[in-house]
Structures are given as C-alpha cells and as structure tokens.
Amino acid sequence: xxxxxxxxxxxxQKFGSFSKKIQLxxxxxxxxxxxxxxxxxxxxxxxxxxxxxxxxxxxxKAKVLYADKVLEAKQQVLSFxxxxxxxxxxxxxxxxxxxxCIFDKQFFHQFADLSDYSVFQPGGNHxxxxxxxxxxxxxxxxxxxxxxxxxxxxxxxxVLRTTVFELMHLAMKMEPSSxxxxxxxxxxxxxxxxxxxxxxRQFPINDSHKSINLRTASDFAKQxxxxxxxxxxxxxxxxxxxxxxxxxxxxxxxSKILLKHSQQDISEIGYSLGFSEATHFSNFFKKHTDTSxxxxxxx
Numbered sequence: 350x351x352x353x354x355x356x357x358x359x360x361x362q363k364f365g366s367f368s369k370k371i372q373l374x375x376x377x378x379x380x381x382x383x384x385x386x387x388x389x390x391x392x393x394x395x396x397x398x399x400x401x402x403x404x405x406x407x408x409x410k411a412k413v414l415y416a417d418k419v420l421e422a423k424q425q426v427l428s429f430x431x432x433x434x435x436x437x438x439x440x441x442x443x444x445x446x447x448x449x450c451i452f453d454k455q456f457f458h459q460f461a462d463l464s465d466y467s468v469f470q471p472g473g474n475h476x477x478x479x480x481x482x483x484x485x486x487x488x489x490x491x492x493x494x495x496x497x498x499x500x501x502x503x504x505x506x507x508v509l510r511t512t513v514f515e516l517m518h519l520a521m522k523m524e525p526s527s528x529x530x531x532x533x534x535x536x537x538x539x540x541x542x543x544x545x546x547x548x549x550r551q552f553p554i555n556d557s558h559k560s561i562n563l564r565t566a567s568d569f570a571k572q573x574x575x576x577x578x579x580x581x582x583x584x585x586x587x588x589x590x591x592x593x594x595x596x597x598x599x600x601x602x603x604s605k606i607l608l609k610h611s612q613q614d615i616s617e618i619g620y621s622l623g624f625s626e627a628t629h630f631s632n633f634f635k636k637h638t639d640t641s642x643x644x645x646x647x648x
Contacts, residue, residue, distance in 0.1 A: 377453050377455050377456035378450065378452045378456050379450065380448070380450045380494055381448070381449055381450075383405070383407065383444075383446060384446065398550065399551070400453050400557075401432055401451040402429075402430060402452055402469060403449055404427070404428070404429055404430075404449060404450050404513065404517075405428045405448070405449035406425075406426075406447055406484075406487050406491055407426050407428060407444075407447040408424070408425045408444070408445040408484075409424075409425075409442060409445055409446075410423060410424070410440075410444075411440060411441040411442070411444075412438070412439050413436055413439075413476050414438075415434070415436050415475070415574070416540045416574065416580075417472075417540075417573065417575050419539070422478070425478070425479045426476055426477060426478055427476075427477045427479055427483075427519070428476045428477070429469060429475045429517070429520065431469045431470075431471075433547065433562065433563070434547075434572065434573075434574075435547045435550065436475070436543075437542070437543075450491075450494055450513065456506075456510070457510060461510075466521070467521060468520055471572055471574040477523050486519060487519065490512055490519070491516075493508075493512050494512050494513075537582070537583040538583075540575060540580060541583050541584055544569055544573060544580065544583075544584060544592070547573065548569070548595065548599055553606065554603060554618075554622070559621055560621045560622075564596070564623035565593075565596070566592035566593050566596070569596075570592075577592070580592055600622050600623070600633070601633075601637050601638070603622060604622055604634060604642070605645065607621070607622075608645055609645075615630065615642045616630075618630065618642070619631070619642075
C-alpha cells in the first residue's frame with residue numbers, strides 16, 4: 350500500500366476486487382466472497398462443514414466461540430477452520446467484507462498432512478489479528494488464489510496448494526491472537542453446544558461418510574481441547590446426561606436408520622458406527638432396545 354493511499358480506499362479496492370462469486374468447479378477446492386452469507390437473508394452455505402477446511406479473511410468485529418475459549422476479532426483477521434473443531438461466529442459488527450477458500454484433505458493428498466500444522470490442530474491458534482501490512486499480504490495471496498483459480502493453466506492446482514500454504518505460514522509466523530474469556534457466555538453452554546455440533550457432524554453415515562471418526566468421550570474431549578471431566582460436567586449441567594449417554598443415543602438413532610433404510614449388513618453397520626466386532630454392536634443395540642439388530646430390521 351502506498352504511503353499516501355487512504356486505508357478506507359485500500360479496503361474498498363481490495364475487497365471489492367473479490368465481488369464476483371466463484372462457482373464450484375472442483376470438488377476439493379473452492380473460493381467464495383463472504384457477502385452472500387451475511388445479513389438478514391443469508392444464502393445457505395454451499396458446502397458441508399464436516400468435510401472442508403476453511404481459511405477466511407474477515408474485516409469487522411466479532412467473537413469466535415470454541416469449546417475451550419472465546420476469541421475476539423477486533424478489526425481484521427485471518428482465521429482457520431478444521432471440520433472437526435467446531436466454532437461459532439457471533440456478535441458480528443461493522444462487517445466490511447471478507448473472502449474464504451475451502452478445501453478437503455483429498456486436495457492435499459500426497460502433498461501434505463494438514464494435521465501437522467498448528468492452525469488446524471486442537472489447542473492451536475486459529476484466529477489471527479492482522480496489522481495493515483499483514484492484511485495487505487493476505488489480500489495479495491487471496492488475489493492470487495482467485496486469479497489462478499480462474500486460469501486455464503494445467504498445473505493451477507499446484508499453485509493453489511502452494512498459495513494456501515503461504516497463507517498458513519503467514520499466520521503461523523505471527524504472534525498468537527489475544528483471547529478473551531467471556532464472562533457473558535456460559536462456559537458449560539458453550540462446551541455443550543460445541544460438543545453437540547461435533548457429534549452431529551459425523552452423521553448421516555452414507556457413501557461419502559462410511560464411518561465415524563470420534564467414538565468415545567475421550568475422543569471428543571481431545572478434539573475440543575478440554576479435559577474429559579470438564580466435558581462431562583458441562584454436559585451434565587446443561588443436558589443432565591453424560592457424554593457417553595449422549596454419544597450412545599446418537600449412535601442408536603443412526604443404527605436404527607441404517608438398519609431400516611440401508612442395504613448394509615449388520616456387521617458393516619456396526620463397523621461404520623465404531624464397533625470393532627459385530628457382536629459388540631449387537632450387544633449395544635440389544636442393551637438399549639431389548640431386541641437384536643436383525644429382529645429390529647425384520648419387523
């Protein structure tokens with residue numbers, strides 16, 4: 350940015366250059382402007398949050414809720430979302446625009462393991478407040494993404510992968526974002542909300558999602574970056590049920606759906622729901638329904 354260039358015109362110019370919404374042309378990577386998904390009548394999100402990682406450049410004020418913390422976006426931020434680390438953006442104010450890219454693990458197949466990088470790890474820093482200089486660098490990288498994405502270059506996806514990693518490394522070189530432990534938001538409610546969203550993201554079981562990733566209370570606590578006892582206390586306080594009870598209820602609900610509406614055999618259903626042996630699944634189902642999976646299916 351030139352020294353004599355006004356900050357306002359810089360934002361208008363840069364965010365305005367992203368005004369065209371890019372349509373999905375690749376099943377593993379896409380780019381969007383933020384505008385259609387804001388306001389009183391936002392468009393539905395055109396992708397499944399449980400599948401995609403997201404990097405977003407956002408200008409405005411907001412709070413970002415995680416199970417273990419509340420972060421504040423004060424002016425302009427670069428944020429990173431992992432499909433297995435749920436978060437919620439609330440209290441958005443003075444939003445002046447934004448852009449984001451989404452991608453799945455398959456996009457980086459044989460290129461890199463995203464779980465090796467702190468911006469996508471539980472307990473890592475996911476929201477980074479930007480200086481004007483850092484914003485300018487971030488905007489330039491998103492401009493490169495948009496330009497390359499629309500090009501006919503046969504190796505453009507290699508360039509897109511490299512540019513995504515430049516965004517990741519730009520963030521990881523920054524100082525950690527300041528966090529705010531909000532006294533206005535009940536911690537137990539926040540943890541419960543994040544847990545229930547993470548639980549629900551694993552379903553339904555179908556051809557594109559053949560099995561669940563998280564099966565036990567410890568699995569969920571690790572992903573949410575809270576102690577399992579803390580998770581249990583929060584859920585008991587807000588739902589009057591334990592973590593294991595809530596997991597079991599959702600597994601039972603999905604097992605009934607699969608038994609009635611899928612062609613999978615019982616052992617395949619059990620495996621997809623995290624049971625290593627068909628007998629373990631049968632025992633679980635009978636314990637909660639007083640009938641076997643085969644009897645339930647044939648009724």
